[in-house]
Amino acid sequence: MFGSSRLQPIEEHDASGELENVYHDIRQVMRVTGVNLNFRTWAAFERSFPLVWAAVRDNAGTYAFEHAADHLRIAAVQGALALPPLQVLSAVPLGESQTYQIGAALALYHYINPKLLLLTAAIRMVLDNDPINGRLSADVRKLPRGVPARMYPMEMVDESTDDPHLKQTFDDMRQTLGVESIHSDYRTLGLWPYYLASAWQRLKPIAASAEYRGLAESLRVQATDLARILPYRVKLARLDLTSVGEDDDDFIRVTRQLEHLLPGLIVNIALLTLDGTSPDLCMDTPFPVPERDEEPA
Amino acid sequence: MNWREYQTLQKVAEVDERFVSYVDEGEGAPVVLLHGIPTWGYLWHRWLPVLSPTRRVLIPDLLGFGYSDKNDTFDRSIARQAEMIDAWLEQLGIEHASIVGHDIGGGVALRLATIFPDRVSRLCVMNGVCYDSWPVELMLQLGHPEAYRKMSAGAAITMLRPALKMGFASSPADGVLDGLLAPYATEVGKLSLIRNAAALNTNLTTEITPLLSGITAPTLIVWGEDDKFQPVKYAERLATDIPEATLVRVRDARHFVMIDQHDEVARHLTTFV
Numbered sequence: 311m312f313g314s315s316r317l318q319p320i321e322e323h324d325a326s327g328e329l330e331n332v333y334h335d336i337r338q339v340m341r342v343t344g345v346n347l348n349f350r351t352w353a354a355f356e357r358s359f360p361l362v363w364a365a366v367r368d369n370a371g372t373y374a375f376e377h378a379a380d381h382l383r384i385a386a387v388q389g390a391l392a393l394p395p396l397q398v399l400s401a402v403p404l405g406e407s408q409t410y411q412i413g414a415a416l417a418l419y420h421y422i423n424p425k426l427l428l429l430t431a432a433i434r435m436v437l438d439n440d441p442i443n444g445r446l447s448a449d450v451r452k453l454p455r456g457v458p459a460r461m462y463p464m465e466m467v468d469e470s471t472d473d474p475h476l477k478q479t480f481d482d483m484r485q486t487l488g489v490e491s492i493h494s495d496y497r498t499l500g501l502w503p504y505y506l507a508s509a510w511q512r513l514k515p516i517a518a519s520a521e522y523r524g525l526a527e528s529l530r531v532q533a534t535d536l537a538r539i540l541p542y543r544v545k546l547a548r549l550d551l552t553s554v555g556e557d558d559d560d561f562i563r564v565t566r567q568l569e570h571l572l573p574g575l576i577v578n579i580a581l582l583t584l585d586g587t588s589p590d591l592c593m594d595t596p597f598p599v600p601e602r603d604e605e606p607a
Numbered sequence: 608m609n610w611r612e613y614q615t616l617q618k619v620a621e622v623d624e625r626f627v628s629y630v631d632e633g634e635g636a637p638v639v640l641l642h643g644i645p646t647w648g649y650l651w652h653r654w655l656p657v658l659s660p661t662r663r664v665l666i667p668d669l670l671g672f673g674y675s676d677k678n679d680t681f682d683r684s685i686a687r688q689a690e691m692i693d694a695w696l697e698q699l700g701i702e703h704a705s706i707v708g709h710d711i712g713g714g715v716a717l718r719l720a721t722i723f724p725d726r727v728s729r730l731c732v733m734n735g736v737c738y739d740s741w742p743v744e745l746m747l748q749l750g751h752p753e754a755y756r757k758m759s760a761g762a763a764i765t766m767l768r769p770a771l772k773m774g775f776a777s778s779p780a781d782g783v784l785d786g787l788l789a790p791y792a793t794e795v796g797k798l799s800l801i802r803n804a805a806a807l808n809t810n811l812t813t814e815i816t817p818l819l820s821g822i823t824a825p826t827l828i829v830w831g832e833d834d835k836f837q838p839v840k841y842a843e844r845l846a847t848d849i850p851e852a853t854l855v856r857v858r859d860a861r862h863f864v865m866i867d868q869h870d871e872v873a874r875h876l877t878t879f880v
Contacts, residue, residue, distance in 0.1 A: 323757060323794050343678070344795075407617035407628040407674055414626075460624060463677055465795035468761065501793075 317564065319350035319491050329353055332363050338455045339371045341597065342422045344464020346494045348430055348568050355561055357554040362561075365436070365546035366429055371455070373599065374448035375428065378536040380595050382424035382576070385532055387592045389525035390580040393516055398509045399586050408502055413586055414462035417596035419495045419579045421461075427529065427572040432537040434565045436544045437551075437558070448541035458597040466497035476503040479510055486514065489567075493575060499582075513578050526573035533573075610786030613649050617674060622695050625681055628674040629667040629695070633659030636728075637701050638880050639692065640666045643710020643736075644746060644807070645767060645800055646787045647673025650709065654865070657873050662880065665704070667695065669712070671806075673790045677799035683806035685711055685736075689718035693726055705729040705880040709865065710837070711736050714812050720826075721818035729880055731827040732845060733872070734834050734862050738816060740841045742807035745770050750804030760797040764788050774862035776833060783866070819848040826852040827879045829872055831860030 322345050325333050332353075333345045352359045369375050399409060432442055469492050471477055480492050480500070492500075499506040516522055551558040583592050617628040630648060632655055640651040648666040658664045668675040670691055671683040681687070692715060696704060706727050708716030713735010720727045736742075748754050755763050767788060772778055791800045826849045830842035839856060846854035855875050860867035 321794070323759065326757075403615060405615035405617045407619040407626075408614060410619040410626065411628075411674065457680070459678075459680055461678070463679070463795045463799075465677065465793050467793060 317351060317354040317560075319347060320353040321350060325353070328360055329356065332360050335367065336363065337457060339367050339453075340422065340425060341453065341455070341457060341599075342464070343418065343457050343461050344466075344494065346422065346426055346464075347491060348426050348572075351491065351564060351568065352561075355551070355556050358551045358556045358561060361550050361554065362433060362546060365544050365550075366432055368542045369432065369540040369544065370425070370429055371453050372449065372541055373451045373453060374541045375425070376453055376599055377449065378540070379424040379428050381536065382427060382529060382533060383420065383580075383595065384593045386424070386525070386529055386576045386580040387584065387589060389528065390577055390584055391589055393519070393522060393525070393577075393581060396509065396512045396516075396581050396585045398505060398512060398582065402502075402505045402508050404502065404505060408505075409586070411462070412499070412502055412505060415465075415498045415501075416579060416583045416586075418462045418464065419498070419575075420583050420592070421596045423495070423572060423576045423579055427533045427569070427576060428537055430565060430569045430572060431530070431533040432540060432544055433546065434562065434569050435534065435537055436546045437548055437562050437565065439547075442538060442540055442544040444543035445539045445541055448539060450541040453599055461597060464494060464498065465501060466494055467500040469497065471500070473503055475507060476500050479503070479507045483510065487571065489571070493571070495575060495579060509582055513581065516581070517574060517578070522574075522577060525577055529573040529576060530569065608652050608655075609782055610649050610789050613652050613786070614674060617648070617668075620695055620698055622691055622698065625670055625676040625678075625691070627667050627670065627676070627691065627695055629665060630655070631663070631665050631699075633662055633664050635662040636880070637663040637665055637704035639696070639704045639706050640664065641692070641706065641708040641712030641715050642666075642669065642672065643708075643712045644672070644803055645749075645771065645791060646710070647790055649673070649786045649789075650863075651865070652786075653869060654873075657877065658880070665699075665701075667692065669715070671799050671803045677795055679798070679802060683803050684808055685714040685718060685811050688715045689722065692719060693723045696726060702726075703728040705731065707731040707733065707876065707880070708735050709733040710862070711741070711807065713737065714741070717812065717819070718815060720822045720824055721815045724821075724823065727824045729827070730822065730824045730849075731829065731876065731879060733829045734831055734837045734842075734864050736837065737812050737841050737845055739809050739813055740837050741809060741812070742804070743836045746804045746807055749801060750807060752801075752805070755797065755801055758797075760792055760794050763797050764792050767791075774834075774836060776831070776859050776861045776867040779863075779866055816848070819845070820850060822849045823851070825879075827875065828852055828854045829864060829875060830854070830856055831862060831864035831867055832856050832858055833860060834862045834864070836862045
């Protein structure tokens, strides 16, 4: 559940019918190995979610969208450099393969989270009657669809884990963040429970600082500004949700909460990435998009 | 050693754009231990103290298994696994090694011995797949695209557990079973296991049957006599077809012969490699 007694995120293996098709489309268009908590949460609005995805997918599949997300990632890393370093990797006994896989998992989320924030901001804006009318001067070339070959799978531990160490960390996250569902990022890092526990304990005090909060708020504002200049008009309104019999207020409330949480998540992943990678490499997209020789539509 | 402790021993190599997790312990003549399905390198954890004092023990997780790459974009057949092992050993600067394979790891070992013979100094097959001995019914079901896909990972593990137990003469400790199945207890792990099962293909052993008589590496065939998955008749046939082969039939042992009769198998293996 995500801050609601009614909503239960729909896991990928539980999706069927139209939702299964939408999840597949999301992985292809967003270029990602799995479906993040944002989508799984929205999917609980089973009649409106396909409409919402349809309204944003054209933008999500453009170079303009990719480059806007790259901008957010760079801003997050630049801001994170001013925060205390985490030094988790040196504090936890990890094998060489485990360290490699943690790096690969972080790259996955370092790549996708800025795209999620941009998309979430766009959805929230249009539902708040803040229109995105499209800017055709933007780079509307279509991204190559499909998952980058070397991207780590979005492997996640079960939220209701019986590992006592992990359960303690997840419980603390739920309480601290005020959520019921654990983000995909942390469920993936939960594959290495001691790493996640140490990371979380080091992130908590930093996340309470004014600098951190300022950075998160700055990312949220930047995402809004970048969403405003996306290439295509986002054709979505509250009426679309109510016309299929769903609670538009509930949908917007959930979307606001997701939008509120994502900037912090982006900063956290940037901090964890900086723990094992040089700042220059952190600012590069982990999965550059190959250029295409396609004429603008 | 529990599976999490074993994990911390694993190193990593990138082989043809995929990553392979492996243990590399000890010094001396290299010995490569290959697991089967549905296990991973942890299957061999009790063999580290046996072999590593005098030998370099290398235990890879095959592609798609354990904590090697579990992405959905590559071939997991035993043909590809043999190519991967060949490239991985090349990368480690190991010209040739003793190759020990269990279950489909045995099929990989046989392909190495027939197609990459220079890589194999000695060959040991333990209750390994060969000829048309496989896939067993359980794995055929597991590899069906719809059979397990919609089942939660937890439910799939619950179903696999008793089937895996059937491979043991006496029930192993819960920690061993938990460890063997641990990498497949997530949705990605479960899907990877389904893809691994879907890649099982008898043709990849039948096509090398004519080449078995050309194996020049000294060969030890160790077989749990009571194995229902890979009956001992296949061991007898291998012992006939491979010129330098010795067959050791192990009593009171099933498919997981190296666990069922650890001490006896250890005696044979340490003498052989």
